[in-house]
Amino acid sequence: xxxxxxxxxxxxxxxxxxxxxVPAVDWNMEIGTIAELVNEREGPALLFDELKDYxxxxxxxxxxxxxxRRLALALxxxxxxxxxxxxxxLKDLFRSLAPVEPVRVENGPVMENVMDGNDVxxxxxxxxxxxxxxxxxxxxxxxxVIMKEPESEWVNAGTYxxxxxxxxxxxxxxxxxxxxxxxxxxxxxxxxPCPVAVVLGCNPVLWxxxxxxxxxxVSEYSMAGSLIGKPVxxxxxxxxGLPIPAAAELVVEGEIPxxxxxxxxxxxxxxxxxxxxSNMRKEAVxxxxxxxYRDNPIILGSPPLRPPANDAPVYLFGAANLWNELxxxxxxxxxxxxxxxxxxxxxxxxxxxxxxxxxxxKQTAMAAMSGxxxxxxxxxxxxxxxxVDPSNTDDVLxxxxxxxDPANSIDIIRDCWSxxxxxxxxxxxxxxxxxxxxxxxxxxxxPYGWYKDFPKVSRASDTQRDAVLKKWKTLFxx
Numbered sequence: 492x493x494x495x496x497x498x499x500x501x502x503x504x505x506x507x508x509x510x511x512x513v514p515a516v517d518w519n520m521e522i523g524t525i526a527e528l529v530n531e532r533e534g535p536a537l538l539f540d541e542l543k544d545y546x547x548x549x550x551x552x553x554x555x556x557x558x559x560r561r562l563a564l565a566l567x568x569x570x571x572x573x574x575x576x577x578x579x580x581l582k583d584l585f586r587s588l589a590p591v592e593p594v595r596v597e598n599g600p601v602m603e604n605v606m607d608g609n610d611v612x613x614x615x616x617x618x619x620x621x622x623x624x625x626x627x628x629x630x631x632x633x634x635x636v637i638m639k640e641p642e643s644e645w646v647n648a649g650t651y652x653x654x655x656x657x658x659x660x661x662x663x664x665x666x667x668x669x670x671x672x673x674x675x676x677x678x679x680x681x682x683x684p685c686p687v688a689v690v691l692g693c694n695p696v697l698w699x700x701x702x703x704x705x706x707x708x709v710s711e712y713s714m715a716g717s718l719i720g721k722p723v724x725x726x727x728x729x730x731x732g733l734p735i736p737a738a739a740e741l742v743v744e745g746e747i748p749x750x751x752x753x754x755x756x757x758x759x760x761x762x763x764x765x766x767x768x769s770n771m772r773k774e775a776v777x778x779x780x781x782x783x784y785r786d787n788p789i790i791l792g793s794p795p796l797r798p799p800a801n802d803a804p805v806y807l808f809g810a811a812n813l814w815n816e817l818x819x820x821x822x823x824x825x826x827x828x829x830x831x832x833x834x835x836x837x838x839x840x841x842x843x844x845x846x847x848x849x850x851x852x853k854q855t856a857m858a859a860m861s862g863x864x865x866x867x868x869x870x871x872x873x874x875x876x877x878x879v880d881p882s883n884t885d886d887v888l889x890x891x892x893x894x895x896d897p898a899n900s901i902d903i904i905r906d907c908w909s910x911x912x913x914x915x916x917x918x919x920x921x922x923x924x925x926x927x928x929x930x931x932x933x934x935x936x937x938p939y940g941w942y943k944d945f946p947k948v949s950r951a952s953d954t955q956r957d958a959v960l961k962k963w964k965t966l967f968x969x
Contacts, residue, residue: 582812617790702803740785753776901932
């Protein structure tokens with residue numbers, strides 16, 4: 492079963508030899524650089540302790556679910572599954588989930604320590620400077636930003652970056668088009684500050700739904716309960732009335748005033764694209780009124796790093812969501828969906844199909860760019876046959892090289908939904924807030940019209956390969 496809180500999951504990682512404890516580290520760029528180097532190599536999860544300027548026990552954890560194996564461990568799946576099978580299980584899991592509503596409790600570990608009002612001092616908690624050219628220190632990367640829609644009972648949780656400004660003020664950047672931005676603007680349009688709580692450390696399975704872009708009105712807490720297998724226990728925030736995970740490590744409560752009332756310079760910040768795509772600029776702030784934290788709190792860090800080092804497994808979730816979207820749209824015979832890790836989730840989407848009719852490959856690509864998952868900030872959609880493993884970059888490049896005729900197999904779609912973080916948007920469009928880009932469809936399939944006559948592949952059959960591997964085990968150690 493998935494773990495009940497962050498500390499239990501860290502124990503699971505350690506038992507599985509998937510965790511490395513790192514003592515005596517500097518919060519100033521050293522944590523971020525170590526995380527980058529380890530994630531590039533798909534190394535172990537990291538738990539940093541004895542941080543410079545902070546007491547022992549105030550810790551930062553990174554890379555907890557950054558590999559398919561650790562994600563499977565977090566979700567209670569078989570850790571020996573292949574990467575594409577992990578995505579298939581995620582797809583099936585997401586499709587079968589029934590909401591498990593959270594429950595309210597009076598107390599929990601997060602209330603072991605409380606700072607209120609003038610006692611609030613966020614400088615007591617280790618906020619890393621993750622990248623060399625960042626404009627400041629970021630306390631919130633693997634975080635959940637909790638807001639309630641003002642006209643309903645719907646509570647939304649999203650993952651947005653949170654900068655440390657001073658002892659009781661945080662910066663909050665939310666990219667256009669995200670639900671948290673819409674919610675806070677509804678408060679601002681009424682002339683009110685937006686109540687907010689930010690969870691800065693929690694069970695990774697509880698955190699997962701907050702970066703999945705669930706539909707409007709769907710509760711991340713309910714989905715997390717489904718993934719964990721029991722209701723999420725919540726306490727009510729004193730200042731905001733917002734539900735807060737009772738077993739969280741560190742939570743802040745406060746309000747987001749309209750930017751006309753207060754805004755501060757935020758960023759720049761190295762983002763998941765691998766670039767500083769936006770400069771320092773005025774952004775909203777959180778006025779922090781209360782802080783709740785456990786003894787020896789653990790901050791969940793998930794620094795956006797230049798691909799393929801990204802810390803969160805968003806490429807696995809994105810592929811599973813897209814696979815479900817395609818099947819709901821009625822696109823037949825999808826054999827696998829993958830988002831290439833070096834592309835940082837959205838840049839290279841690969842879909843394997845068993846071709847059934849002329850135009851099947853193009854239909855699949857167009858559908859992949861149309862739903863909630865595929866419409867936002869992609870670049871290339873690559874369609875391959877079912878004899879190609881979409882999670883194997885060598886396989887995919889071989890298919891492109893041998894089955895894609897550039898003059899006939901590549902199409903360009905213009906004016907698609909993008910983001911201010913997109914580094915290729917030119918300065919003129921950026922100055923007009925025209926955040927759009929183009930997409931390429933690459934059909935790397937055997938031409939349907941003469942599929943049966945296409946040259947046969949020279950690779951040994953699976954039966955032959957399995958027989959040789961069994962006979963010559965000493966040549967092929969695990």
